[in-house]
Amino acid sequence: MTPLLSVNGITKTYGTHIGCADVSFDLYPGEVMGIVGESGSGKSTLLNCMAGHLVPDAGEVVFDTRADGPKDTVTMSEPERRMLSRTDWAFVHQHARDGLRMGVSAGGNVGERLMAVGERNYGDIRDKATDWLERVEISSDRVDDRPTTFSGGMQQRLQIARNLVTGPRLVFMDEPTGGLDVSVQARLLDLLRGLVRDMGLSAIIVTHDLAVVRLLADRLMVMKSGRVVEAGLTDQVLDDPQHVYSQLLVSSVLQV
Amino acid sequence: MIELKDVSKTFTLHNQNSAVIEVINDVSLSVAKGECVALTGASGAGKSTLMRMIYGNYMTQAGEILIGNVDLVQAEPRDIIALRRDVLGYVSQFLRVVPRVPTLDVVAEPLRSVGVSSAEAEARAKELLSQLNIPERLWSLSPTTFSGGEQQRVNIARGFAHAYPAMLLDEPTASLDAANREVVLSLIEQAKVRGAAIIGIFHDEAARDRVCDREIDVSRFTPVAA
Numbered sequence: 493m494t495p496l497l498s499v500n501g502i503t504k505t506y507g508t509h510i511g512c513a514d515v516s517f518d519l520y521p522g523e524v525m526g527i528v529g530e531s532g533s534g535k536s537t538l539l540n541c542m543a544g545h546l547v548p549d550a551g552e553v554v555f556d557t558r559a560d561g562p563k564d565t566v567t568m569s570e571p572e573r574r575m576l577s578r579t580d581w582a583f584v585h586q587h588a589r590d591g592l593r594m595g596v597s598a599g600g601n602v603g604e605r606l607m608a609v610g611e612r613n614y615g616d617i618r619d620k621a622t623d624w625l626e627r628v629e630i631s632s633d634r635v636d637d638r639p640t641t642f643s644g645g646m647q648q649r650l651q652i653a654r655n656l657v658t659g660p661r662l663v664f665m666d667e668p669t670g671g672l673d674v675s676v677q678a679r680l681l682d683l684l685r686g687l688v689r690d691m692g693l694s695a696i697i698v699t700h701d702l703a704v705v706r707l708l709a710d711r712l713m714v715m716k717s718g719r720v721v722e723a724g725l726t727d728q729v730l731d732d733p734q735h736v737y738s739q740l741l742v743s744s745v746l747q748v
Numbered sequence: 749m750i751e752l753k754d755v756s757k758t759f760t761l762h763n764q765n766s767a768v769i770e771v772i773n774d775v776s777l778s779v780a781k782g783e784c785v786a787l788t789g790a791s792g793a794g795k796s797t798l799m800r801m802i803y804g805n806y807m808t809q810a811g812e813i814l815i816g817n818v819d820l821v822q823a824e825p826r827d828i829i830a831l832r833r834d835v836l837g838y839v840s841q842f843l844r845v846v847p848r849v850p851t852l853d854v855v856a857e858p859l860r861s862v863g864v865s866s867a868e869a870e871a872r873a874k875e876l877l878s879q880l881n882i883p884e885r886l887w888s889l890s891p892t893t894f895s896g897g898e899q900q901r902v903n904i905a906r907g908f909a910h911a912y913p914a915m916l917l918d919e920p921t922a923s924l925d926a927a928n929r930e931v932v933l934s935l936i937e938q939a940k941v942r943g944a945a946i947i948g949i950f951h952d953e954a955a956r957d958r959v960c961d962r963e964i965d966v967s968r969f970t971p972v973a974a
Binding site for chain 2: 520523678679681682685689706707710711724725727728731732734735736739740743
């Protein structure tokens with residue numbers, strides 16, 4: 493099987509400071525990979541390099557495109573990469589307002605992604621948007637409301653609907669449950685897991701919440717000072733961590 | 749079906765003066781199709797550790813663990829994921845689920861993930877839940893709020909939903925009343941009849957004598973203090 497995403501030697505420095513260094517892995521269709529590590533360990537830098545938001549200093553991010561097969565997204569043309577990020581990729585930001593257009597209605601936020609890939613029939617767009625709002629448990633009578641009137645959890649679910657409506661194959665998530673209270677987190681996790689299974693999505697989730705990766709991710713990478721110090725099956729890394737830093741990370745979690 | 753060759757395991761605790769604990773040394777064993785083998789030994793002998801190694805949950809430092817033709821010690825994460833989905837079942841002592849997911853879905857999930865239709869998976873889940881005496885009014889609720897015994901029965905229902913060719917059972921009859929214990933033992937017997945290779949830990953001696961064909965005392969693999 494061809495990997496959906498193949499990351500080879502990604503390195504990004506900020507001046508003399510290392511963002512992330514020499515990260516490589518393959519992600520296969522349907523796999524969910526978690527990236528954990530403390531603040532400043534390079535998780536978000538890596539995620540942004542993969543998603544085309546940052547240009548890495550070295551390395552390649554090879555994505556298995558629908559049309560042409562595996563292609564390095566770092567060196568592909570800007571329009572090509574932009575098309576990918578509208579169709580096959582989705583990016584869920586930690587702060588929903590970074591991923592939403594706050595001045596546009598909820599339905600408009602979802603419909604905009606559809607229009608970006610060429611849908612033009614107003615009725616179809618509205619139907620699809622309403623359908624997706626319901627799938628993320630936002631009642632259809634809120635379709636014309638702006639996200640500014642939504643709670644944090646609802647904004648996050650709206651962002652997910654906006655991202656998934658075009659049927660992407662790969663979703664990048666940056667702390668998707670960060671800043672939400674635990675009952676809302678549980679609801680979001682349940683939703684994400686259902687969507688990942690039903691749509692056969694692959695996902696890369698950056699988080700510092702080990703409980704989130706245990707429930708969502710098949711595989712786990714532990715980062716420290718910009719480097720991957722341990723990688724493997726999620727439950728193996730969490731239950732029998734090998735590296736000194738992973739052991740510290742796992743043993744530092746407070747038991748509830 | 750399950751074969752271990754010269755398997756050893758050590759824990760290195762980097763943050764506790766780099767203590768190295770040798771847990772298991774040179775285990776070789778094999779379990780054939782339709783056979784149930786009990787792991788025995790005092791608490792701390794390494795029964796659960798060995799079982800977790802066979803599931804790929806714990807890293808194995810040396811040797812080979814073959815399930816069918818996959819060596820878990822060398823396998824890539826995605827091969828282990830596929831193996832756990834299709835071939836290797838594990839009933840642990842604790843139920844770990846996403847909050848809010850209804851019991852019926854928790855039990856049907858292993859079947860759905862091997863491609864069984866939703867209707868068929870749900871029918872099988874219902875059948876198991878009623879066999880294990882989980883009242884129907886609880887099926888639509890998340891098991892996170894259930895009592896310990898109920899959670900364990902949900903866990904067993906989930907573990908037996910798909911007909912795995914190889915199964916690991918960690919104290920499947922602990923904390924169950926006589927009627928439910930009987931149900932679990934007959935589920936194990938049925939699994940043996942259809943050809944599953946089973947490794948189990950049973951503190952319940954009568955249960956062990958009834959379903960297990962052989963016993964392996966794990967304490968003989970425990971390294972002698974150096």
